[in-house]
Amino acid sequence: MPKAALKSILFSRIKIQESRILKNNNSISDAMSKTLAVFNMKGGVGKTTTAYNLAVGLVKFHSAKVLLVDIDPQGNSSVSLGIPIWELELQLKDVLQKRATVDEVVIFSKSGVHVIPSNILLAEEEIPISGLPGRELLLRKALSNISNNYDFVLIDCPPNIGVFSVNALMASQEVIIPVDMSYLGLLGINAVERAITMVRSALDHPIELAGVLGTRFDGRNKLSKEVLSSLEQHFGSKMFQAVIPETVKLREAPSYGISIYDHDPTGAGAQAYEDFVTEIVSQYE
Numbered sequence: 001m002p003k004a005a006l007k008s009i010l011f012s013r014i015k016i017q018e019s020r021i022l023k024n025n026n027s028i029s030d031a032m033s034k035t036l037a038v039f040n041m042k043g044g045v046g047k048t049t050t051a052y053n054l055a056v057g058l059v060k061f062h063s064a065k066v067l068l069v070d071i072d073p074q075g076n077s078s079v080s081l082g083i084p085i086w087e088l089e090l091q092l093k094d095v096l097q098k099r100a101t102v103d104e105v106v107i108f109s110k111s112g113v114h115v116i117p118s119n120i121l122l123a124e125e126e127i128p129i130s131g132l133p134g135r136e137l138l139l140r141k142a143l144s145n146i147s148n149n150y151d152f153v154l155i156d157c158p159p160n161i162g163v164f165s166v167n168a169l170m171a172s173q174e175v176i177i178p179v180d181m182s183y184l185g186l187l188g189i190n191a192v193e194r195a196i197t198m199v200r201s202a203l204d205h206p207i208e209l210a211g212v213l214g215t216r217f218d219g220r221n222k223l224s225k226e227v228l229s230s231l232e233q234h235f236g237s238k239m240f241q242a243v244i245p246e247t248v249k250l251r252e253a254p255s256y257g258i259s260i261y262d263h264d265p266t267g268a269g270a271q272a273y274e275d276f277v278t279e280i281v282s283q284y285e
Contacts, residue, residue, distance in 0.1 A: 042188035046215035051156035056259035057277035073123035082257030174210035181224035242276035
C-alpha cells in the first residue's frame with residue numbers, strides 16, 4: 001500500500017488527547033482501582049483476545065485483583081475463561097436491568113479472574129435497556145460499589161457504538177485500542193476516535209487513551225510492517241511497545257477455555273502479551 005495513503009488515513013483523524021492518569025501510587029496493591037475499556041468498532045482486531053489475556057496476565061504475573069466485565073453479547077471473553085455461558089442463571093443484563101446486584105452475578109474463573117459474564121440474551125435486551133433513564137450510566141453505577149475491591153476492572157466491549165459500548169466507555173477511566181495490521185484497521189481508528197470524542201463532549205466524561213496496541217502482526221507481510229510503522233510514528237508514546245503476533249495458538253486458546261500463557265507458555269503470543277501486561281502495570285506504579 002502506498003505510504004501516502006496510510007499517512008492520509010492517520011492524519012485526517014480527530015486527534016486523541018495525549019494525557020494519562022497521574023501515576024501517584026507506588027504499587028498495584030496501594031493504588032486505586034483502574035477501569036479500562038478494551039474498545040474498537042472494527043471486529044476481528046483481537047479485542048477479546050487482548051481483554052482476557054490482559055486480565056489473566058495481571059493475576060498470574062502481578063498478583064492483581066481483576067474483574068473482567070463482558071459487555072459484548074457474544075460472550076467471548078466469558079467463554080475464553082472457561083465459563084459455560086449457556087448455563088448462566090444470572091448475567092450482566094440482569095445487573096443493567098437492576099434485577100440483580102453485581103455480587104450476585106460475578107463468577108470466579110479458574111484463572112483467578114473475577115468475571116461478570118454475558119451471552120446473546122444481552123443483545124435481546126438492548127432496546128429495553130436503551131429506554132431506561134440514565135441508560136449510559138447503568139454500568140458505572142452498578143460497578144461503583146465494588147470497583148475498589150479490585151486493582152483493575154477491564155471491560156470487553158462489542159464492536160459498535162451502541163448502548164453497551166457507551167456504558168463501557170462511561171464507566172472507564174481509560175481506553176485500550178487494539179488495532180490489527182490492515183488497511184481496514186487504520187480506517188477503523190477514525191470511527192473509534194469519533195466515538196471517544198462523543199463521550200467526552202456530548203456526555204461530558206473525560207476518558208483518556210491508555211494506548212494503542214498493534215495486533216495480528218505478521219513480520220513476513222509488508223503491509224503489517226507499513227501499518228505498524230505508521231501507527232508508531234503518529235501515536236508516539238501512546239503506542240504500546242508490545243506487538244501481538246498473528247499466531248494459531250492465540251486463536252486456539254479460547255476453545256480450551258484458557259489463556260495463551262497456559263496454552264502455549266513459551267510461544268510468541270504468550271511472550272507478547274506478558275510484555276503488554278508489564279507495560280500496563282508500569283503505567284500505574
